[in-house]
Amino acid sequence: MFNTANWMFQYSFCVISLIYLIPNTDAYTREIVNDKPPLQERPPWLQTCKRSNPNENKCFRQLFEGCFPALAAGIPEIGVKGFEPLSIDQVSVSKGSGNLVLSGGFQNLVIRGPSNATVRRANLDLSRRQLNFELELPRLRIRAKYNLKGNILLLPLVGSGDVAMALKNVHTAVYTKISLHNETTTGDEIIHIDEMKVSFQVGAMRIHLKNLFNGNEILAASINSFLNQNGNEVIAELRPDLELGLADIFHGLWNNVFSKMPTKLWLV
Numbered sequence: 001m002f003n004t005a006n007w008m009f010q011y012s013f014c015v016i017s018l019i020y021l022i023p024n025t026d027a028y029t030r031e032i033v034n035d036k037p038p039l040q041e042r043p044p045w046l047q048t049c050k051r052s053n054p055n056e057n058k059c060f061r062q063l064f065e066g067c068f069p070a071l072a073a074g075i076p077e078i079g080v081k082g083f084e085p086l087s088i089d090q091v092s093v094s095k096g097s098g099n100l101v102l103s104g105g106f107q108n109l110v111i112r113g114p115s116n117a118t119v120r121r122a123n124l125d126l127s128r129r130q131l132n133f134e135l136e137l138p139r140l141r142i143r144a145k146y147n148l149k150g151n152i153l154l155l156p157l158v159g160s161g162d163v164a165m166a167l168k169n170v171h172t173a174v175y176t177k178i179s180l181h182n183e184t185t186t187g188d189e190i191i192h193i194d195e196m197k198v199s200f201q202v203g204a205m206r207i208h209l210k211n212l213f214n215g216n217e218i219l220a221a222s223i224n225s226f227l228n229q230n231g232n233e234v235i236a237e238l239r240p241d242l243e244l245g246l247a248d249i250f251h252g253l254w255n256n257v258f259s260k261m262p263t264k265l266w267l268v
Contacts (some may be wrong), residue, residue, distance in 0.1 A: 036079030072115030135138030169203025
């Protein structure tokens, strides 16, 4: 006999995985190509800290947080796009074995709310080659387009439409291993993130997927209701993969920023 409860859980597990952009770990990481020159003069928004002890009197945390308004708006002269909203062009999906067979992806992802982050902790340790920080975000809103086809268990899935999601009270901790390099054009010392690990907690989630099952509103309403009632449990099951996905995206974004901010401007 077909087990409806089990199918509902399997389906929700699949959908929320796709929405959270679980990457193919073989593609790690997404470096950003940027041929703009690095900064040569310290801008007003960039605070300085002692190289011998950048964390003295919480200096590095304040420096890090002070960069957020400029990063949110974008810094076109050095090729850094704005983080608010955060845009991702496309994420492909390809899974072809077992009970889940899907192909397609998500396009034109727009994430609003990153610039409202509060830096709870930030620490730079040059001797140990570590840069770690914790952020709290009151709300993230995500919109995207999706186009998917395949099968869930024995049921066909063909659909395209809009995805909307809201996450509340997101706490993120980021741990990195860094190295110091000389920038290729100027020879200036820059920080490069070699490895990144992300952990997170989400207080609450709301989600809505349009045009599921080719517009079958009854089935779509049931799936959306199920996801909203059980979102936290599903996220908890998926946390390891979700954290890899976040690290994949933010690894490249932060390396792009640090590559344009020579340490001579902010470590004195």
